Amino acid sequence: MPRPGRLPTLTGMSRIQVRSFTADDIDAAAGLLAARHRAHRRTAPLLSPSFEDPSVAAQAVAAAFAQPDASGAFGVRDGQPAGFVLGAPKGSELWGPNVWVESAGHACTDPEDLRDLYAVAAQRWVDEGRTAHYALAPADPALLNSWYRLGFGQQHAHGIRDTAVEVTPSKVAVRPAVRADIPLLAQLDLELPHHQGRSPVFSAGSTPDLQEALDEWESDFDDPEYAVFVAEHEGAVIGSAIGCALSKSGSHTALARTENAGFLGFAAVLPAARGLGAGRALGETVCVWARDAGFTSVVTDWRVTNLLSSRAWPALGFEETFIRVHRVVGY
Numbered sequence: 001m002p003r004p005g006r007l008p009t010l011t012g013m014s015r016i017q018v019r020s021f022t023a024d025d026i027d028a029a030a031g032l033l034a035a036r037h038r039a040h041r042r043t044a045p046l047l048s049p050s051f052e053d054p055s056v057a058a059q060a061v062a063a064a065f066a067q068p069d070a071s072g073a074f075g076v077r078d079g080q081p082a083g084f085v086l087g088a089p090k091g092s093e094l095w096g097p098n099v100w101v102e103s104a105g106h107a108c109t110d111p112e113d114l115r116d117l118y119a120v121a122a123q124r125w126v127d128e129g130r131t132a133h134y135a136l137a138p139a140d141p142a143l144l145n146s147w148y149r150l151g152f153g154q155q156h157a158h159g160i161r162d163t164a165v166e167v168t169p170s171k172v173a174v175r176p177a178v179r180a181d182i183p184l185l186a187q188l189d190l191e192l193p194h195h196q197g198r199s200p201v202f203s204a205g206s207t208p209d210l211q212e213a214l215d216e217w218e219s220d221f222d223d224p225e226y227a228v229f230v231a232e233h234e235g236a237v238i239g240s241a242i243g244c245a246l247s248k249s250g251s252h253t254a255l256a257r258t259e260n261a262g263f264l265g266f267a268a269v270l271p272a273a274r275g276l277g278a279g280r281a282l283g284e285t286v287c288v289w290a291r292d293a294g295f296t297s298v299v300t301d302w303r304v305t306n307l308l309s310s311r312a313w314p315a316l317g318f319e320e321t322f323i324r325v326h327r328v329v330g331y
């Protein structure tokens, strides 16, 4: 038994041999990824079963390696595949000089090995000037602990719940939005970036101006792919939420994209009306909409530093599936 407080060691195990990832490693990496996903689904059974199949996992690893400027590390122990880390940059300047390890971008037989794998992969990333590192990791304490001991911290969470929602009695009424709500919908669009631009989130996301938001609502309001709801309290609109298919989301891909899932893609409540139950009423309404539209689960995501959404969505039954961890090298 290790003494309490001791870090995991590899005593008795031979050392992992780590080298750069090559295309020849895709199938072996896929076997490791499929095993990771199988273990992940024991705590998150609503995630897609398909990636438990190594041939499906191989497509996800191949897609990750096919990204422009993708690179990474592959490890072997005693001649057997032991782990890999694979990252690629995103074009958007929002994330700094970045590399992302996405949901299909890492797996290992021993979580401690992740640190050796990252050490090899990250040298190249930093040599290339990519010093802002992001990784979407399963919400598995052992794997996350290895990321933490590489200097990473939590930035963002993905959550999932079933659609067997019980609607809580509320003093807030929710109804589908109508065109006359557009001025309030546009105002509410600005509330999320306003909130997240401030402490303790400090998100770098830009805030559209009101006219841009109004124009976008005017042109997109009738899009049948999006279900838009507003919350009313004492006769006034105080909040809004949007439901759609998860496949509409660019940040839920590969293993993080459950088949046939709905998506709580946006919600905001006016600052003065927060805490009244509007967020709950809106979130539950989107879950009911998802169920009635035939989706079998609902996914959402939140900044873990957003003190409001990081409390509201878990309170509505969303369980963490993936955690995005983040590190900036250089200070």
Ligand SMILES: CC(C)(COP(=O)(O)OP(=O)(O)OC[C@H]1O[C@@H](n2cnc3c(N)ncnc32)[C@H](O)[C@@H]1OP(=O)(O)O)[C@@H](O)C(=O)NCCC(=O)NCCS
Binding pocket: 191, 192, 195, 266, 267, 268, 269, 270, 273, 274, 275, 276, 277, 278, 279, 280, 281, 301, 302, 303, 306, 308, 309, 311, 312, 313, 315, 316
């Ligand atoms: C997140 C947001 C939509 C939630 O709406 P809300 O009307 O404030 O939330 P509710 O009053 O319905 O509370 C929902 C749950 O959140 C939790 N919660 C809300 N405010 C909280 C607070 N200040 N402290 C702790 N928990 C809180 C409660 O557990 C509550 O659950 P309960 O119904 O069991 O009591 C709203 O706060 C908001 O607009 N925030 C800014 C924009 C944003 O973050 N949008 C979400 C983007 S992912």
